[in-house]
Amino acid sequence: MRNEFVKKFLRTILISACLSFPLARLAIAHEYTVHIDKELDRMTVEARFDSPVSRIHVRSQSAGDYLESAVDCDTGSRLRPRQRELRLPAGGVRCLDYSVDLRDAARDERRNSSPLGDSIIVSPAAWFWRPRLSGDEVIRIRFESESPARVSVPWLPVDGEPDTYLLTASPQSARAPAVFGDFEYVESEVPGATLRITLLGDHAEPRALVDWIKATANNVNLAYGHFPNPLPSVVLIPVGSRSWGDSPVPFGRVIRDGGETIELFIDESRPIDDFYDDWTATHEFSHLMLPYIRSRHRWVSEGFATYYQNVLLARAGQYSEQRAWQKLYEGFERGRRSMPSQSPNETAAYRSRGGTMKIYWSGAALALMADVELRRRSGGRETLDDALEQLARCCLPSDRGWSGPELFRKLDEFVEHPVFMPLYRRYADTSGFPNYRVTFARLGVEVVGGTVRLDDDAELAALRRAITTSPAAR
Ligand SMILES: [Zn+2]
Known part of the structure; x- marks a missing residue:
C-alpha cells in the first residue's frame, strides 16, 4: 500500500516538473528544519512532531558523541542521549531542538579520507535523531545552508520547495551519504x-x-x-x-x-x-533492477548484477559478443573453484572467507540459466529482461528488504511457467556450482584451452546472440 503510494508520488513528480504535489495526502508526521553553517562546523536542527513522540533514536552508536545539545523546546529542559536513544520525559515530547558538531562527526566518516575539496560527508546515521516511522508516515526535512554550502541527500525532493525532502520508510543496507559543502x-x-x-x-x-x-x-x-x-x-x-x-x-x-x-x-x-x-x-x-535482497541471499543480487554487467556491456557495444562470453566463462570458473563444499546460501549466511567468487558467480550462472530457459521455452517471447521489467512495474523502488525465495517466487508470477523457483530449489542449498556447461554447449559457447569460441551452428546460437544484442537492434 505504502509502496504503491510512494511510487505514484515518484511518477507524479516525473510527469510534471511544475506540479505542486498535494502533500497533505502523504501523512507528513514530522517536520524538520536543518541549518548548516557555511564553515560546515555545526548543524542545528528544529524538529516538530504532529503528536507527542515517546522515542527518538539515531542509527550510529557514536552519534551521542557529536550531539552538542538537545532540548525539549516546550519546556526548555535538556535531553541526554543514552546509547542510540534520547532520554525523554514521561508523556514524550512534541518538539526538539538540537545541535551537532559536524566536524567531529566528519572525522569519524571514512569517506572523508578522500580529497573531497570543500565538502564533507556525514551520514544521517550520525546526526538524524528521529522517531520511527509507521504506516504511511513521512518526515519532511528542509535544509537552510549558508552559501556556498549546499546539501545532497538521497531523499525525495519536494517539487517546488527548494532544499526540501521527504523521508519515507526504506531498507537500511548501509549508511547513506549526506554531503555538505561546495x-x-x-x-x-x-x-x-x-x-x-x-x-x-x-x-x-x-x-x-x-x-x-x-x-x-x-x-x-x-x-x-x-x-x-x-x-x-x-x-x-x-x-x-x-x-x-x-x-x-x-x-x-x-x-x-x-x-x-x-x-x-x-x-x-x-x-x-x-x-x-x-x-x-x-x-x-x-x-x-532488483530490490534490496537481505544479506543471507546476497548471491542472488550479486549474481544478477554480475550477469547483467557483462550482457549489458555487450549490448552497449563496449564488449564484443566473444568477450562477454569469455568473461562469463572465466567468472563461472572462478566461482566453481570458490568454496565448492558449500551451497550459495551457506557461503552467504556464514560470510565465508574466500567465498566472494561463489557469491558473485553462482547467482550469475542462475541468472543465465533462467534467461536461456525463458527464451528457449517461449521461442524468444519471454526473457529475463521482461520478467525484471514487470518486477520494476509492480515493486520498485521497494521500501523494504526481500529474501531470495520471495524474489524468485515473484518473478515466477510474471512468466508462463515457473523457472526461477525450480532453479532456486535445485541450487540454492546445494554444494558445488550450477552446471552451466550444459547451457554453454547448447548456446554454442565452446571453450578450447581456456578461450571461448562461438559456434553459430549450435542449437541455441540465435538465442545466444539475442542475449548480447541491444533490443533496438533485434
Ligand atoms: Zn554488487
Whole structure:
C-alpha cells in the first residue's frame, strides 16, 4: 500500500516538473528544519512532531558523541542521549531542538579520507535523531545552508520547495551519504529517471564524467528500455591513483537507505575512455533492477548484477559478443573453484572467507540459466529482461528488504511457467556450482584451452546472440 503510494508520488513528480504535489495526502508526521553553517562546523536542527513522540533514536552508536545539545523546546529542559536513544520525559515530547558538531562527526566518516575539496560527508546515521516511522508516515526535512554550502541527500525532493525532502520508510543496507559543502551537482535525464549526480573533489572535465554516468544508466536501459528507479542519487568520490587495483572505478556500491544511492569511488586521474570500458558502474547500476535482497541471499543480487554487467556491456557495444562470453566463462570458473563444499546460501549466511567468487558467480550462472530457459521455452517471447521489467512495474523502488525465495517466487508470477523457483530449489542449498556447461554447449559457447569460441551452428546460437544484442537492434 505504502509502496504503491510512494511510487505514484515518484511518477507524479516525473510527469510534471511544475506540479505542486498535494502533500497533505502523504501523512507528513514530522517536520524538520536543518541549518548548516557555511564553515560546515555545526548543524542545528528544529524538529516538530504532529503528536507527542515517546522515542527518538539515531542509527550510529557514536552519534551521542557529536550531539552538542538537545532540548525539549516546550519546556526548555535538556535531553541526554543514552546509547542510540534520547532520554525523554514521561508523556514524550512534541518538539526538539538540537545541535551537532559536524566536524567531529566528519572525522569519524571514512569517506572523508578522500580529497573531497570543500565538502564533507556525514551520514544521517550520525546526526538524524528521529522517531520511527509507521504506516504511511513521512518526515519532511528542509535544509537552510549558508552559501556556498549546499546539501545532497538521497531523499525525495519536494517539487517546488527548494532544499526540501521527504523521508519515507526504506531498507537500511548501509549508511547513506549526506554531503555538505561546495560541490558540483547535476541533474541528468535518461529514459525513466532523473539522475541526481553529486561530484566531489576537483575534476578537469566534470561534464565528461556526467556523460559517462548517463551512458552507464543507459546501459541498464538496454534491459527493458527505462531505468528502474526514477530518482536515484549518484555520488562520485575521487580516490586518486593511490587506490586499490588498476580500475578507474576501484570501488562502488549501492546503498539503500532513505532512497537509493550509487556510490562510485573513482580515480579522477584516468582518461575518460577508461571509464567506459570499466564494468564497475554498470554492475552497481544493474543492482537497482532488483530490490534490496537481505544479506543471507546476497548471491542472488550479486549474481544478477554480475550477469547483467557483462550482457549489458555487450549490448552497449563496449564488449564484443566473444568477450562477454569469455568473461562469463572465466567468472563461472572462478566461482566453481570458490568454496565448492558449500551451497550459495551457506557461503552467504556464514560470510565465508574466500567465498566472494561463489557469491558473485553462482547467482550469475542462475541468472543465465533462467534467461536461456525463458527464451528457449517461449521461442524468444519471454526473457529475463521482461520478467525484471514487470518486477520494476509492480515493486520498485521497494521500501523494504526481500529474501531470495520471495524474489524468485515473484518473478515466477510474471512468466508462463515457473523457472526461477525450480532453479532456486535445485541450487540454492546445494554444494558445488550450477552446471552451466550444459547451457554453454547448447548456446554454442565452446571453450578450447581456456578461450571461448562461438559456434553459430549450435542449437541455441540465435538465442545466444539475442542475449548480447541491444533490443533496438533485434
Ligand atoms: Zn554488487
